Amino acid sequence: MSESxxxxxxxRDVAVHFGGRGGFFGSSGAVxxxxxxxxxxxxxxxxxxxxxxxxxxxxxxxxxxxxxxTPVSGSVKISGEEVVGADSRKLNDIRRxxxxxxxxxxxxxxxxxxxxxxxxxxxxxxxxxxxxALKERVGELLTQVGLRAxxxxxxxxQFSGGQRQRVVIARALALEPDLLICDEPVSAxxxxxxxxxxxxxxxxxxxxxxxYLFVSHDLSVxxxxxxxxxxxxxxxxxxxxxxxxxxxxxxxxxTRALMSAVPEADxxxxxxxxxxxxxxxxxxxxxxxxxxxxxxRCPLAxxxxxxxxPELTPRPDGALVACHHA
Amino acid sequence: xNTAASPLLSVDNLTVEIGGANVxxxxxxxxxxxxxxxxxxxxxxxxxxxxxxxLGLLPDAARxxxxxxxLQDRDLTALSERQLRKARGKEISIIFQEPSASLDPLTTxxxxxxxxxxxxxxxxxxxxxxxxxxxxxxxxxxxxxxRLHQYPxxxxxxxxxxxxxxxxxxxxxxxxxxxxxxxxxxVTIQAQILDLMKKLVADRGTSIVIITHDMGVVADIAxxxxxxxxxxxxxxxxxxxxxxxxxxxxTALLLASVPKLHHAPKTDLATIEGRVxxxxxxxxxxxxxxRCPLAxxxxxxxxxxLFDCGGGHRSACWHIDRMPEIRKVAA
Numbered sequence: 017m018s019e020s021x022x023x024x025x026x027x028r029d030v031a032v033h034f035g036g037r038g039g040f041f042g043s044s045g046a047v048x049x050x051x052x053x054x055x056x057x058x059x060x061x062x063x064x065x066x067x068x069x070x071x072x073x074x075x076x077x078x079x080x081x082x083x084x085x086t087p088v089s090g091s092v093k094i095s096g097e098e099v100v101g102a103d104s105r106k107l108n109d110i111r112r113x114x115x116x117x118x119x120x121x122x123x124x125x126x127x128x129x130x131x132x133x134x135x136x137x138x139x140x141x142x143x144x145x146x147x148x149a150l151k152e153r154v155g156e157l158l159t160q161v162g163l164r165a166x167x168x169x170x171x172x173x174q175f176s177g178g179q180r181q182r183v184v185i186a187r188a189l190a191l192e193p194d195l196l197i198c199d200e201p202v203s204a205x206x207x208x209x210x211x212x213x214x215x216x217x218x219x220x221x222x223x224x225x226x227x228y229l230f231v232s233h234d235l236s237v238x239x240x241x242x243x244x245x246x247x248x249x250x251x252x253x254x255x256x257x258x259x260x261x262x263x264x265x266x267x268x269x270x271t272r273a274l275m276s277a278v279p280e281a282d283x284x285x286x287x288x289x290x291x292x293x294x295x296x297x298x299x300x301x302x303x304x305x306x307x308x309x310x311x312x313r314c315p316l317a318x319x320x321x322x323x324x325x326p327e328l329t330p331r332p333d334g335a336l337v338a339c340h341h342a
Numbered sequence: 343x344n345t346a347a348s349p350l351l352s353v354d355n356l357t358v359e360i361g362g363a364n365v366x367x368x369x370x371x372x373x374x375x376x377x378x379x380x381x382x383x384x385x386x387x388x389x390x391x392x393x394x395x396x397l398g399l400l401p402d403a404a405r406x407x408x409x410x411x412x413l414q415d416r417d418l419t420a421l422s423e424r425q426l427r428k429a430r431g432k433e434i435s436i437i438f439q440e441p442s443a444s445l446d447p448l449t450t451x452x453x454x455x456x457x458x459x460x461x462x463x464x465x466x467x468x469x470x471x472x473x474x475x476x477x478x479x480x481x482x483x484x485x486x487x488x489r490l491h492q493y494p495x496x497x498x499x500x501x502x503x504x505x506x507x508x509x510x511x512x513x514x515x516x517x518x519x520x521x522x523x524x525x526x527x528x529v530t531i532q533a534q535i536l537d538l539m540k541k542l543v544a545d546r547g548t549s550i551v552i553i554t555h556d557m558g559v560v561a562d563i564a565x566x567x568x569x570x571x572x573x574x575x576x577x578x579x580x581x582x583x584x585x586x587x588x589x590x591x592x593t594a595l596l597l598a599s600v601p602k603l604h605h606a607p608k609t610d611l612a613t614i615e616g617r618v619x620x621x622x623x624x625x626x627x628x629x630x631x632x633r634c635p636l637a638x639x640x641x642x643x644x645x646x647x648l649f650d651c652g653g654g655h656r657s658a659c660w661h662i663d664r665m666p667e668i669r670k671v672a673a
Contacts, residue, residue: 069528176617177385206384207555211599211611218608233529236558240601241608259607277533279558281600283581286561293537294530297498 024194025058030090046302050076052251063228065238068248115188119200121180125172132168157186178209250309257335267342316341356409363621367573376547380564388573432462435510439522441502445494452490477508500531521553572629579655589657636661
């Protein structure tokens with residue numbers, strides 16, 4: 017992956033570990049290696065999907081990018097500026113460029129603030145706008161996400177789930193970030209509303225050139241909205257590929273298992289599709305299996321898989337895959 | 343329905359009221375032995391209340407005001423609470439979305455499964471544990487002897503849902519009601535649980551009423567589907583017929599809003615404008631009328647009955663003949 021001005025995010029060999037340092041009585045606890053040496057670039061106006069099961073490290077990775085989590089090693093650059101080790105003033109400045117939206121909009125909004133106050137807060141805190149200018153900017157942001165300027169005086173409870181997610185998006189866009197991290201942004205929404213929010217995210221990207229890191233487990237949504245897909249398993253990336261390559265020719269056995277596990281909304285397709293069912297469940301990240309972390313559940317595993325960890329290697333079609341047998 | 347066999351479970355005109363509004367309004371469906379009926383809809387459509395009403399488990403605020411739930415030749419709604427308690431677990435069981443919230447955290451899972459068996463069978467503790475062990479093996483839990491003595495917190499979410507299924511099925515009920523049984527689980531675990539439920543249907547002939555909002559789950563497991571909207575059944579049909587040829591605008595738009603293989607990426611998906619009406623906004627006509635591209639004056643005034651479209655397919659829409667217009671919107 018080449019360094020370039022166009023990358024809004026550049027991560028190199030990032031690792032985030034928890035626990036293990038002594039504990040209360042000085043005994044050493046187990047180290048949870050939530051993220052374990054990942055490289056990731058995101059280009060301008062690109063959407064990258066991060067896919068994996070609960071406990072695979074997706075949320076830790078997202079938190080690390082926005083600086084809510086400090087890596088034990090590695091480098092994270094947002095629009096060319098290093099996040100790791102930056103002083104708080106610098107960090108504050110960098111954070112403007114990356115914003116985050118979460119799964120449940122009801123939990124991300126202050127029930128006692130009008131949505132106008134909520135959306136305007138980042139602008140006010142950073143001294144970008146106040147008074148009449150602030151009000152105008154808030155109205156503009158509301159219009160951008162498909163709400164109306166006069167909604168500014170209402171409270172979150174007066175909106176439906178989909179409208180609340182629009183408010184959250186408006187707040188995230190207030191500082192005109194380069195990168196928006198969307199952590200399962202439509203999973204808590206009803207199906208019909210989901211489509212509205214996806215359409216909105218696509219339209220905003222076309223208009224503003226914002227990049228997305230889209231954390232999701234829903235592959236039909238990923239296929240619709242993303243340019244590139246990254247699959248994560250127990251703290252490492254196991255497959256990275258452009259969307260079309262990824263869906264036409266998934267290679268890692270875990271990727272194939274995920275794809276066959278997601279039910280297609282078409283009975284004929286769903287019932288005739290080749291199943292690639294996984295045995296067992298995700299091992300604890302405090303006790304990651306040796307060699308390839310996936311070998312305990314992998315139908316293709318052989319001797320070498322339990323001893324030698326496969327590196328991400330490029331394939332003829334451009335995909336990067338970490339597997340001895342794929 | 344399209345099945346020749348007489349139904350095992352027959353729900354007729356089920357109506358549940360909360361604060362004067364019919365949140366479940368005249369719901370009727372049949373489930374044949376060994377078949378899976380899916381109730382689909384978005385939040386607030388009444389699908390969960392319908393499932394609770396089947397077992398007489400409605401919350402205090404809700405009241406069943408009409409309708410019957412016949413299990414074979416017995417009307418469950420006519421039973422006393424005492425009789426109902428005997429039927430629950432033995433003839434009809436229910437599992438919920440969040441297994442860890444349904445299990446007792448202070449009791450081993452073995453004791454919980456055994457208790458379910460002992461409630462309905464006069465057997466010794468050790469015999470009940472033997473049954474529990476066998477049941478754990480049946481639901482695919484490795485090393486059942488060890489698992490019997492563990493507490494729910496020691497088990498993963500998928501494992502807990504298997505325990506819930508064990509408790510629900512240990513007395514071999516004829517009907518299992520599953521309220522969003524896989525929503526809280528990861529997709530690979532969801533696939534395992536759906537496979538397990540299909541296996542149970544095949545091996546034991548258990549009928550399932552599954553409540554879900556996920557069209558993928560419906561496509562995977564259901565034989566028949568009832569699409570609910572604002573407390574009423576909008577459309578009911580055999581699964582393939584519903585996906586291939588929806589006869590209600592709501593179903594068609596709902597299906598179109600899910601991204602499919604043939605959709606070009608990053609293009610607009612079909613959406614349903616507006617929102618579900620609240621209880622106080624239920625009008626006299628079709629409850630979908632305000633959001634429906636086909637709605638006419640008649641839709642707002644008069645409630646459409648479920649029209650028979652043949653092949654077990656029924657739809658509550660005045661404008662079934664105009665469905666091609668919807669397909670244009672949804673394409």
